[in-house]
Amino acid sequence: xxxxIFSLALLSVTTTDAFSMMKMNAKQSAGVTSKTSxxxxxxxxxxxxxxGNTRHTFAFQDPPKEVVQLAMVxxxxxxxxxxxxxxxxxxxxxxxxxxxTENGTEYPIQALMVAKKKFFNVEVKNVGSYNFxxxxxxxxxxxxxxxxxxxxLEEGGTYMEGGSIHMHSFPADxxxxxxxxxxxxxxxxxxxxxxxxxxxxxxxxxVYASSGEATSIFLVFExxxxxxxxxxxxxxxxEYPLDLYYRASKISENTGSAQWN
Numbered sequence: 001x002x003x004x005i006f007s008l009a010l011l012s013v014t015t016t017d018a019f020s021m022m023k024m025n026a027k028q029s030a031g032v033t034s035k036t037s038x039x040x041x042x043x044x045x046x047x048x049x050x051x052g053n054t055r056h057t058f059a060f061q062d063p064p065k066e067v068v069q070l071a072m073v074x075x076x077x078x079x080x081x082x083x084x085x086x087x088x089x090x091x092x093x094x095x096x097x098x099x100x101t102e103n104g105t106e107y108p109i110q111a112l113m114v115a116k117k118k119f120f121n122v123e124v125k126n127v128g129s130y131n132f133x134x135x136x137x138x139x140x141x142x143x144x145x146x147x148x149x150x151x152x153l154e155e156g157g158t159y160m161e162g163g164s165i166h167m168h169s170f171p172a173d174x175x176x177x178x179x180x181x182x183x184x185x186x187x188x189x190x191x192x193x194x195x196x197x198x199x200x201x202x203x204x205x206x207v208y209a210s211s212g213e214a215t216s217i218f219l220v221f222e223x224x225x226x227x228x229x230x231x232x233x234x235x236x237x238x239e240y241p242l243d244l245y246y247r248a249s250k251i252s253e254n255t256g257s258a259q260w261n
Contacts, residue, residue, distance in 0.1 A: 028121075031060035034069050034139040039110050039220065041071050044137035050082075052130040055123055058138040063117045067149065069141040070111045070122065072134050074104025081128040086113060086215065087121040094210040097217065101203045104134060107194070109203075112141055112218035114149055149218045152180050157243040162236040166244060172226035176250035179219045179230060182243050183212030189236040194221050195229045202228075206235075212242060220249070 029048060036043035048056045060068060074080055079102055086095035095115070101107045113122070124136045140146075160166055170177055181190055188209040196202050209215045221230070234242050 027055075028057040028059055031058050031062070031068075031122075032139045033065075034142050034145075037142055037145045039071055039108070041073055041108075041135065041137045044069055044071055045139040047135050047137050048124075049133055050124055050126040050136055051133045052126050052128045055125040056136060058122045058124070060115075060122065060140065061119050062140065063119060065140045066114055066116055067141040067146040068113045068115065068122060068138060069145060070109070070113065070124070070136070070138045072099065072104065072109035072124065072136045074132075074134055077103050077105040078132050079128065080104040080109060080132070080134050081126070082109070082134060083125045083127055084111075084113075085123040085125070086115060087123065088115075088118055095215040095217075096208050098206040099203075100205075102201070106224050107202050107222055110220040110222070111205075112145070112149055112220075114214075114216050114218070116214050148178065149180055149216060152178055152218070152245045152247055155245055155247045157245045160232065160234045160242050160244055162234050162238040162240045165231065165233045167229055167231045168246060169227075169229040170223065170248060173252050174228070174248040174250070175223055175252040177221050177223065177228075177230075177246060177248045179221070179232075180216060180245040181207065181212065181232070182216035182245075183209075183241070184243075185211055185213045186240050187236065188212030188217070188242055189234070189240070190242060191233045191235055192219060193231045194223075195231060196223075196225055197227055 032045050034044045050056050072080055082099045084097040085093050087093055099109045122138050126134050190207055192205045193201050194203040207217045232244055
């Protein structure tokens with residue numbers, strides 16, 4: 001009997017400690033509305049520091065708003081490896097996005113997620129090691145940024161069948177460009193890479209959406225250097241095509257090329 005009581009007490013303490021650790025590693029903040037139509041992290045929302053192997057959740061409870069803005073940066077120019085999950089209800093994840101950037105200062109993570117008139121949570125999970133923290137900001141987007149996923153449709157899309165690859169290079173004077181992936185309602189599974197040079201991957205995303213129409217993905221890439229290309233691969237099978245849209249969103253004033261003596 002004494003052993004049973006001792007075991008029960010020990011189990012209670014262990015469970016309490018485990019629960020406390022879960023609460024500590026899974027912090028949550030209320031979703032807000034961004035104060036900027038750009039990507040100034042401190043103007044999007046209160047910035048949350050997410051240590052390696054921890055996560056932070058943003059709760060959004062304003063169903064008429066559909067577009068959520070997410071930014072992740074590193075103030076020390078370190079790599080960022082993270083996973084973003086959109087939750088509907090306690091146990092349904094219709095959208096996930098794996099993110100990698102070589103330099104979280106020069107090449108920040110910048111994305112818009114469209115979730116049609118639902119209550120939802122956005123989880124940011126830092127899957128990097130403990131010495132690679134990241135700073136995250138997440139909020140409802142405001143115009144003109146919130147209109148960007150619909151405005152880019154005017155550019156005309158590229159139809160990509162399952163298993164296909166599409167590449168597009170941008171001129172040297174393009175300092176920022178946008179990419180949208182969506183489907184006609186079928187699921188979306190794709191990889192998007194931003195290359196600088198022949199095969200130097202600066203940023204990489206892997207997206208899954210149960211419906212590429214209800215939860216499309218819109219990405220914004222900064223390009224401080226010239227010679228940039230996007231490479232998109234439809235990871236789904238042949239019968240799950242997607243539509244790819246892209247456009248330049250900023251042009252650099254310094255368009256001069258280097259001269260050889």
